[in-house]
Amino acid sequence: MANRVLVLYATRAGSTREIAESIGELLNESGMQAEVLPVKKARSFEEYDAVVLGTAVRMGMLMPEMVRFIRKKKSPLAQYPVAAFAVCCSMKKEISEHHLAAEGFLDPIRREISLISEGLFAGKMDYLKLGFFARFIVKKMVKSPEGDFRDWRKIQKWTEALIEQLQADQTKETVIEKAELVGA
Numbered sequence: 001m002a003n004r005v006l007v008l009y010a011t012r013a014g015s016t017r018e019i020a021e022s023i024g025e026l027l028n029e030s031g032m033q034a035e036v037l038p039v040k041k042a043r044s045f046e047e048y049d050a051v052v053l054g055t056a057v058r059m060g061m062l063m064p065e066m067v068r069f070i071r072k073k074k075s076p077l078a079q080y081p082v083a084a085f086a087v088c089c090s091m092k093k094e095i096s097e098h099h100l101a102a103e104g105f106l107d108p109i110r111r112e113i114s115l116i117s118e119g120l121f122a123g124k125m126d127y128l129k130l131g132f133f134a135r136f137i138v139k140k141m142v143k144s145p146e147g148d149f150r151d152w153r154k155i156q157k158w159t160e161a162l163i164e165q166l167q168a169d170q171t172k173e174t175v176i177e178k179a180e181l182v183g184a
Helices: 015-029 064-077 096-110 132-142 152-181
Strands: 004-010 033-038 050-058 082-087 117-121
Touching (some): 004 064, 015 033, 015 152, 064 096, 096 117, 117 152
Parallel strands (some): 004 033, 004 050, 082 117
16 A cells, blocks of 8 residues: 655635545545655655646646646656646536546646646636735626535545555555565
8 A cells, every 4th residue: 555645736716625534534544654745836746646736727738836746756757657637626526527627737747747647627716815816807798607516525526536546556556566575
């Protein structure tokens, strides 16, 4: 089992942070040790066995700090199992066109590193957490409704599947290590 998991997130209004914290709690409940940090505070990965990256999507784009981080750290990240999730309000409707478009949101990450799991989640729109300019654009141009559209059950199921995958991957490594130790 992966012992320590680093969960990094990039957010503007806090919805992605709350999802990252929930994922961290579920990882901890499974017996893993998860540390949840904003991507800007990430330094190194040596003490971790896996990494989860979470980012908000604004106007169809990932948070620039997450994209910069991945580009800068792609070599070290390649040494770890990495999962990623994106949070955007367009995922609030179960419409296939929205889901097809949302799948492309993770392309900037996929171009840089391999992912063992991907999650796409609806977010929360709280006008009070937006600056004046962003609030104007969202209300008048994008016409995004205010509300909490996160599906916590979907987030939990994705995290549970990720936990199973991390446990299975670690089990394979342990079996190989034991086989090498006994000279098999």
